[in-house]
Each structure stands twice: as structure tokens, then as C-alpha cells.
Amino acid sequence: MPATIRDVANRAGVSVATVSRLLNGTGRVGPDAAARVQAAIAALGFRPNGMGRSLKSRRSRLIGVMIPSLGNPVFADAVAGIEAEARAAGFTLLFGVSNYDAAEERRAVEALLAYRVDGMILTVAAPATSPALDSLDQAGLPHVLIYNQPAPTRAVPTVTVDNVAAGRAVALHMVALGHRRLGMITGALGGSDRAAARLAGFLDGARASGLTRPCVHEVDFEAPDPDAALTAFASGPDGLPTALFCSNDWLAIATIGALTRRGLSVPGDVSVFGFDGIALGAHLNPPLATVVQPSRAMGGIAARHLIALMSADGGRPAPGSVPGHHLLPFTLRPAGSTGPVCFTRPSPIVAPVETTGNAAKQAPAASPVADLDLSTRTS
Amino acid sequence: MPATIRDVANRAGVSVATVSRLLNGTGRVGPDAAARVQAAIAALGFRPNGMGRSLKSRRSRLIGVMIPSLGNPVFADAVAGIEAEARAAGFTLLFGVSNYDAAEERRAVEALLAYRVDGMILTVAAPATSPALDSLDQAGLPHVLIYNQPAPTRAVPTVTVDNVAAGRAVALHMVALGHRRLGMITGALGGSDRAAARLAGFLDGARASGLTRPCVHEVDFEAPDPDAALTAFASGPDGLPTALFCSNDWLAIATIGALTRRGLSVPGDVSVFGFDGIALGAHLNPPLATVVQPSRAMGGIAARHLIALMSADGGRPAPGSVPGHHLLPFTLRPAGSTGPVCFTRPSPIVAPVETTGNAAKQAPAASPVADLDLSTRTS
């Protein structure tokens, strides 16, 4: 049995109140008493019981964290950011995983709620309809979303990037490189509102560039099978796209693997663009072209924001420190896995490429309707 | 204010004891009373307070998890395994990170201990001298180590692979491929007993093969700088090794990047072997040769073992269910990043290669002292 505050008090010849005061720095304690208490604490190896403390003070100093999966490093990065910030503020993390599933989200949130976390940081499948968020709202527990799209129907602080704009930027970038047949491989849209937003932006970008609607294929998050998607693409009317946008890096890497196994070169035959900017991507060969979002910072900002929210909780919504959403900047990393369109394969050129001034700078866009140039590229 | 068990009891017209009994399935409850209680629980949205529950029952149903870092996917994988198993058994995870630092380990463990976790799963820098383990021992808290080497001086259950044997196997494999100048890039040995064990095995394998002691360079875990290590190798007496063993995949990937940036090809100029078998490695180009350890299973097994330990806690060390160490099997994945030695560069051949029967099967070992063959390989 661990020592209790009472044991310490007895040994030091003071009351438990004195020990408590010393422990929490609340109220003055005489130097001699303090010394005796310190000695007793050390001698007994006393460690204040967080449970008792939380029960009485009604603050657990626990932050709940729930993410869809630990398999995708992007979430691990965010958790690392949360952990660092939370620890610095004296909070400990209670952790749950949802596997991209709404029912599991609810279960996980209930579990964290049971321990009376002071607040929660999470990513849900779909904020608008999330039962987990319903629980949180009903409990009146401060919480902030990360990665999710800000839900118009629900006023919950969200730290994220503009996924729609990012998706659009990817499409424009591809077009600027001369690609006309774009495609997207996305994780299950029902399990990820951000994937849906990226898709929406991507389609919009393609449309704005005068392209027909890119083909889209969904794959499972947990056991993605890009090969099936590639087969589906290939057997479609337009054949395999020359540029593929994947809804996350994890998927993009699997896709590159599947392409390579088919004997296709990246970016020679097919360009691949990912999303997230996980650290490993930069080390790949070729380096993974991707939309970089500041995951660790995202976690850190969410934590700071949540902590502010929790302190403000006792009063009115706080002066100006409790805004709505944090839209963090993303950057395009147009690395090796994406390049100018290759004309060695028959590709139905429909209209001249309209390069946007900015993207044109990134890479010398392939001359608009240049025809087959078999000399230099041979796959 | 969340509803309490008292609120439920009042609303249902029963005593709190009855509610508690229904909640925990301990003791019989009349059907009518049960129905009224259920109704009250639903109506009030009652969620039993884990703090109060833990305080009284002296069991928190919390499992503490502490790992060195979330940046390396191998730990995230293990946590995923722990989480799945823990959840299935009704436990929630309390989470901490140590950054490969003994002092931080202690701090993290103290934090988890404060919440009276029922048990703990962790990876420490050095089990023999870990103050964190001292705390755990002193508190009498069940715990199991993962990834760590079983410490002879401390009787703590450990789930891991045989790092020494694995390191040795890597060396033998390299030798079988004709490599004579081996090298190792390792994370700080003081922060990782397993890295030290891998090194020991590797050196032993090299020695057993009649090679001189391979060069070794340590790099930082958090911000590894393989380039500095490469420079150090290159300026050494033997020059750059033809085969490099990295103490983990993360490092191996960074090393491949650094080599490529120097214009060296992998495995053409230098073979690289990693350790861990993180999923991403298989998708690299070339695929990462590595020692695969079953991380997720490791986490799961550790969790199951811990849970058994915790149940047994109330009595004697339990019948046969509380053994010491679990040594899980590892497998070599001799993928693309490691290949036969390349003879286009001057390499001091010292003695004929003695191939071990087994490894020879993996790849057609380069003919022992074949001389320069510039025709086929050109970088």
C-alpha cells in the first residue's frame, strides 16, 4: 500500500491540511513544518494519489486524446506535439483509438469521459454526425478537433489546414506539369471528412482547368489495396491517369509500390502526389511529392488552445483567447514522385493546358501540345 | 455537473448500493428495481465516475504506457497492439513519452504512478540502471518491458526479440553476400540497450567471419545526422564500408537518403540493412532490407502478460501464467537495399568468404575472390 497524505501528516506531526497546502503551494506553511513534511514525504516515498485529488478538486489534470489510428505516422506526430505541450502544462494523456469508425469513436470517448478528463483533443470521421461529439457537447467538456474540417453545424474549435484549397492546389500543380488525365485514390470517404474535402478541392481544381472529372477510387484505410484501384482505373474508359492524387502519404507510398510492381515508373509513367508530409516521405526514392501539413505543431496548438479553454471554463467564454478555428498553412512539396507529363504513351489531349502563373514557376511546364517525344524518356 | 450514482438511486427510488450492484454485476438485483435503475441511468446520461470507482476499489483499470518516442513508427505499432488488447480487457491507456532519456523516464513513470495505474508497459534506455524501474519495483507495480534486453540484474518480464542473435545474423548475411568491410550506424548506445545488443551481435558475427572490427558511429535518435557518420567513415582508414547496418529502420532510411544525396547508389555502392521491419520499409525503392520484429504482436503479448500479472497480483505469483521473458522470433528480410558486394571500387580483400549454408541460399553469393567485373554494374 502506497503511503497516504495521512501517513505523511502523522510522521511529520502536522495535520493533513498542512501537507496538502505544501503539496499544492496553496497557503503559507512554516519553515520548520515544511521541512518535517518534506522529510516525511521523502522517507515514505509518498506520491499524492491523483484519483483522490481529482475527486475532491474536480479537475483531473488529464487530457483525453482520440485518433483514428496509430498506423499512420501523421497521427503519431500530432500526438507527440500534444504530449509535449500537455506535459509542460502538467497534464497527462489518456489515450484512445477509433479505427476510423463512428461507433468506436463513441466507445473510446465514453471511456475517456469516464475518467473525467478535463478536456479532449480528437479527430473524428465526420464532425457533423459524430455521436462522440454529441457526448462531448452534452457533457459540456472542452474539446478541440484536429485534422477535421470545421463543421458548420457544430461550434467546435478545430485546428487544421484548408484541405479543399490544398486539394485544388494539387490539381492545378498537376495541370501545370502538363497532366490532363488526373485520378485520385482516397481512403474511405465515410471515415474521413478531410479526405472528402481534399477530393472536393481536387475535383474543383480539375474542373477549373477545363478537364473532365477525374476518376476516383476509394480504398480501405486499414488495409489499403491500391492495386485494385489501379486495375479499376486501367479498365476504365480513359485508362490509367498520368497523375494520381492520394488522400494521404501512407496511401501514396502503397500506391507507388503497386505501380512499381506493375513495371510502371514513378514519375516517368505516373506521377503520384500524397498528403500529410510525413517525415519518411522525404527519404523515399523518389522523394514523395506531398502537401505538407504541420502535424506536430497542429497537436501543440490544439493542446495550448484546449488548455486555454479549460481555464476559461470556470467563467464566461474568456476574453479573446477562445476563438474558433485555427487554419494552419500548408505547403506543396513538389518532390520527385511527381513530374511533367510523359508523352510516350497515347494520351487523349483535349485542350491546351492553361498554366497558372505561379505553378508554372515550379517546373518548366511541358510545351502545351507537344507531341510524342520518344527520344529522351524511355521509362 | 455529471449525474452521480446518488442521482440515479434517487430517481429510481433505490439505494446507491443497488445501483452499484447492477453496474458491476455483483450481487442480485430484482427485475423491477433493475428496470427502474436502467431507466434512470439512461434518462440522466449517467456515466460512472472512474475516479471514485478507482479510489474505493483500489483498481483503476488503467494501464500505463511509456515509450521513448512516437517519431519512430515501431513504437507506435507496439502501442497499437497494446491498445487493442487492453481495450478488449476493459482497460484504458495512460500515456507518456521519455525521449530516450533516463530522467524523463522517471518523470513520466511518476506521472503515471500518480494516477495509480494497475500496471505498466514500457521501454527504457537501460533496464539495469533505470530509475524508472526502481520506482516501479518499489511501488510493487506489475510491469513488463518491451524491446528492452532482459536485464540479468532485475527480474522484470520482458517481451522482445534476441537482438544479439539478430545483429549476428545481419553480419553473417552481409558476409555471405561477399562484403568484407562492414560498418554500423547506431542510435546513442546510452539511450538504447537494444541498439547496444544489436551492435554486440553484429561485431560478434563479423569477428566469427574473420573480419576486422567494423567501424561504428553513433548518432542522435531524435535528429539523426547520418551524413556526419558517413563522412567519419569515409575519412577513416578503410574508407566507406560496402555494407552498413543501422540500428533501426528510421536511421536506415535516413542513411539511404544521405548516401543517395552523395551520389552513391544503394545497394550498388553500399548495402544498407535496417532493424524493426516498419511497414513503410517494404514500400521504399529499393525495399529496405531489415530485421523484422513483430511489433504489434509484441505490444499485444505484453498487454496480455501484464493483465495476467495484475490478476495474479492478489495472490501468489500465479500458477504457470507468470513466466519471465518472451523471446519472439525475428526474421531477416533481405530486400533490395542490400545486395552482393560490388567490386567496382577498390576493396581490401583479406580472406576468402566463408558462406554459411543458410544465408547462401538467400542470394547467390558473389564468387569469393572474383576480381573486378566492371561490365555489368556501373554505379
Place this chain on the structure above:
DNA sequence: TTGAAAGCGCTAACAG
């Protein structure tokens, strides 16, 4: 089958 009552370890008034 049910209820009354005694705390688990701690904090926070309130007296002194």
C-alpha cells in the same frame, strides 16, 4: 434482494 454506513485519499472552507 435491498439499504445503511463506512470509508478510499485528497482538497477546501472555516476556525483558531
Place this chain on the structure above:
DNA sequence: CTGTTAGCGCTTTCAA
């Protein structure tokens, strides 16, 4: 500056 005391929400004897 210090001690007394009343719970926080819950489980668990012990009687009824």
C-alpha cells in the same frame, strides 16, 4: 500559520 471537518463518487461489508 495551523488544525478540524466535510465531503468528492463510488464500492463494499454488514444487517435486515
